[in-house]
Amino acid sequence: xxxxxxxxxxxxxxxxxxxxxxxxxxxxxxxxxxxxxxxxxxxxxxxxxxxxxxxxxxxxxxxxxxxxxxxxxxxxxxxxxxxxxxxxxxxxxxxxxxxxxxxxxxxxxxxxxxxxxxxxxxxxxxxxxxxxxxxxxxxxxxxxxxxxxxxxxxxxxxxxxxxxxxxxxxxxxxxxxxxxxxxxxxxxxxxxxxxxxxxxxxxxxxxxxxxxxxxxxxxxxxxxxxxxxxxxxxxxxxxxxxxxxxxxxxxxxxxxxxxxxx
Amino acid sequence: xxxxxxxxxxxxxxxxxxxxxxxxxxxxxxxxxxxxxxxxxxxxxxxxxxxxxxxxxxxxxxxxxxxxxxxxxxxxxxxxxxxxxxxxxxxxxxxxxxxxxxxxxxxxxxxxxxxxxxxxxxxxxxxxxxxxxxxxxxxxxxxxxxxxxxxxxxxxxxxxxxxxxxxxxxxxxxxxxxxxxxxxxxxxxxxxxxxxxxxxxxxxxxxxxxxxxxxxxxxxxxxxxxxxxxxxxxxxxxxxxxxxxxxxxxxxxxxxxxxxxxxxxxxxxxxxxxxxxxxxxxxxxxxxxxxxxxxxxxxxxxxxxxxxx
Numbered sequence: 057x058x059x060x061x062x063x064x065x066x067x068x069x070x071x072x073x074x075x076x077x078x079x080x081x082x083x084x085x086x087x088x089x090x091x092x093x094x095x096x097x098x099x100x101x102x103x104x105x106x107x108x109x110x111x112x113x114x115x116x117x118x119x120x121x122x123x124x125x126x127x128x129x130x131x132x133x134x135x136x137x138x139x140x141x142x143x144x145x146x147x148x149x150x151x152x153x154x155x156x157x158x159x160x161x162x163x164x165x166x167x168x169x170x171x172x173x174x175x176x177x178x179x180x181x182x183x184x185x186x187x188x189x190x191x192x193x194x195x196x197x198x199x200x201x202x203x204x205x206x207x208x209x210x211x212x213x214x215x216x217x218x219x220x221x222x223x224x225x226x227x228x229x230x231x232x233x234x235x236x237x238x239x240x241x242x243x244x245x246x247x248x249x250x251x252x253x254x255x256x257x258x259x260x261x262x263x264x265x266x267x268x269x270x271x272x273x274x275x276x277x278x279x280x281x282x283x284x285x286x287x288x289x290x291x292x293x294x295x296x297x298x299x300x301x302x303x304x305x306x307x308x309x310x311x312x313x314x315x316x317x318x
Numbered sequence: 319x320x321x322x323x324x325x326x327x328x329x330x331x332x333x334x335x336x337x338x339x340x341x342x343x344x345x346x347x348x349x350x351x352x353x354x355x356x357x358x359x360x361x362x363x364x365x366x367x368x369x370x371x372x373x374x375x376x377x378x379x380x381x382x383x384x385x386x387x388x389x390x391x392x393x394x395x396x397x398x399x400x401x402x403x404x405x406x407x408x409x410x411x412x413x414x415x416x417x418x419x420x421x422x423x424x425x426x427x428x429x430x431x432x433x434x435x436x437x438x439x440x441x442x443x444x445x446x447x448x449x450x451x452x453x454x455x456x457x458x459x460x461x462x463x464x465x466x467x468x469x470x471x472x473x474x475x476x477x478x479x480x481x482x483x484x485x486x487x488x489x490x491x492x493x494x495x496x497x498x499x500x501x502x503x504x505x506x507x508x509x510x511x512x513x514x515x516x517x518x519x520x521x522x523x524x525x526x527x528x529x530x531x532x533x534x535x536x537x538x539x540x541x542x543x544x545x546x547x548x549x550x551x552x553x554x555x556x557x558x559x560x561x562x563x564x565x566x567x568x569x570x571x572x573x574x575x576x577x578x579x580x581x582x583x584x585x586x587x588x589x590x591x592x593x594x595x596x597x598x599x600x601x602x603x604x605x606x607x608x609x610x611x612x613x614x615x616x617x618x619x620x621x622x623x624x625x626x627x
Contacts, residue, residue: 061425065419065422065423068419068422069408069419069422072410072411072415072418072419073408073410073411076410077410147406147408147409147410148404148406149406149407149408151372151402151406152400152402152406152407152408152420152467153423154372155370155372155395155398155400155402156395156420156423156424156471157392157395157396157423157424157425158423159391159392316372317372317373317374318333318373
């Protein structure tokens with residue numbers, strides 16, 4: 057039995073459930089980018105592009121890269137929150153799983169693998185739709201899918217680690233309201249981080265979605281000026297997200313084991 | 319020589335300052351149905367969880383199949399089936415899928431699992447429910463599915479925590495019948511229960527647990543012989559009557575007298591004889607019943623309390 061056997065069994069279990077719910081998630085992964093790109097890109101974009109500030113690129117291109125990372129964050133954080141709470145406290149199926157040769161780490165790693173598959177699908181759909189909106193050059197946008205997946209999975213693992221320590225879903229609602237939503241708004245998704253006061257820029261540097269947005273933007277739209285993106289090297293963004301994902305995996309495995317095996 | 323599947327010496331489980339299981343010793347033999355009888359909070363579930371390796375032991379020694387749960391948990395879990403107190407079936411899957419994924423968790427191939435599912439659904443009397451969702455099943459059906467799920471890997475040891483709690487009498491009897499068949503096939507069963515009738519029906523040998531400790535150990539009949547009399551005369555007085563005074567008036571009739579909130583128990587080998595003697599003393603309770611002693615009486619004797627409050 058290899059190290060991956062257990063995690064792959066978790067993926068299999070997710071697939072069995074997904075066979076019944078895939079229609080809903082597929083529809084939302086098509087509908088969300090269409091809505092956001094129409095409203096932000098076309099609607100708001102027409103105003104932005106008429107202004108005297110020359111972005112050098114259409115606003116829809118700028119915001120599409122931001123939304124790509126933000127979509128990954130939201131899907132990733134979603135995967136790490138309510139389904140985990142359900143497995144521990146509501147449906148309790150994790151408690152059943154660990155009475156077999158499976159371990160808490162198999163559950164966490166498997167859900168991570170499953171998250172990578174799901175995020176890749178969601179972001180591919182996003183990229184294709186962004187291409188149809190003529191928002192992004194397709195070739196570089198496709199290259200930005202793996203960094204966006206990394207952004208999402210980093211959120212999945214850290215949010216999983218947080219969720220397993222919580223007693224009820226109130227704290228999850230709080231996390232989304234006061235964590236995920238501000239990140240969505242102030243991480244450079246909709247406007248360059250340089251437009252924020254200096255102090256807020258430093259705060260943004262410390263937060264994960266900023267690195268996801270910058271990474272995706274620098275890869276999908278190469279050659280942007282320093283008024284659009286920071287001069288932080290790409291590897292720094294990558295390292296930040298990779299460390300976050302791995303720390304999250306480690307913490308989530310350890311903490312879930314503590315919770316399931318008191 | 320009997321082979322011990324589980325051995326515990328000084329087995330202890332603490333949660334912070336609270337000691338759930340307090341240095342208990344027991345051996346579980348291959349092929350027997352072994353029971354942990356006790357009220358809620360006696361430490362039965364904690365003991366079960368330690369045996370099924372889903373709760374680390376705090377102190378003492380525990381081996382399952384001669385293996386150490388702390389380091390060889392996976393190998394132990396490969397050979398056990400666990401039926402938890404609460405149904406934790408996956409409600410997003412069908413009846414058949416719940417069994418299938420458990421087989422996969424046990425590293426079985428599709429070709430091994432599929433015939434096993436057919437066999438287990440038959441055993442659990444759920445054959446026509448194979449493609450049904452879990453949610454609409456009755457409590458008894460869910461329980462039987464949980465038991466079927468625990469059997470997917472042909473376990474050498476089946477651990478059942480309160481298997482019939484919350485079921486109606488008919489569902490309980492059906493479940494007992496299934497567990498009895500399982501025993502007949504040679505499976506080793508560990509059962510926790512706070513129902514004395516369940517323990518009497520199913521267990522070859524049991525320990526009585528109270529406050530994390532083992533109060534007594536033996537077969538149901540030997541425990542009854544040791545701690546109770548053959549028969550019990552239960553007498554009920556009117557609500558207005560002083561039970562203690564009534565009990566005093568019964569003094570000397572039986573070997574032992576227990577005064578409960580609602581009735582008085584007279585322990586004797588001859589219930590009818592004591593009933594006669596009582597009538598001759600001019601005592602005429604509202605209700606008189608002669609019955610055989612049960613494990614409930616054993617528990618009462620050992621702890622001074624009843625199993626179910």
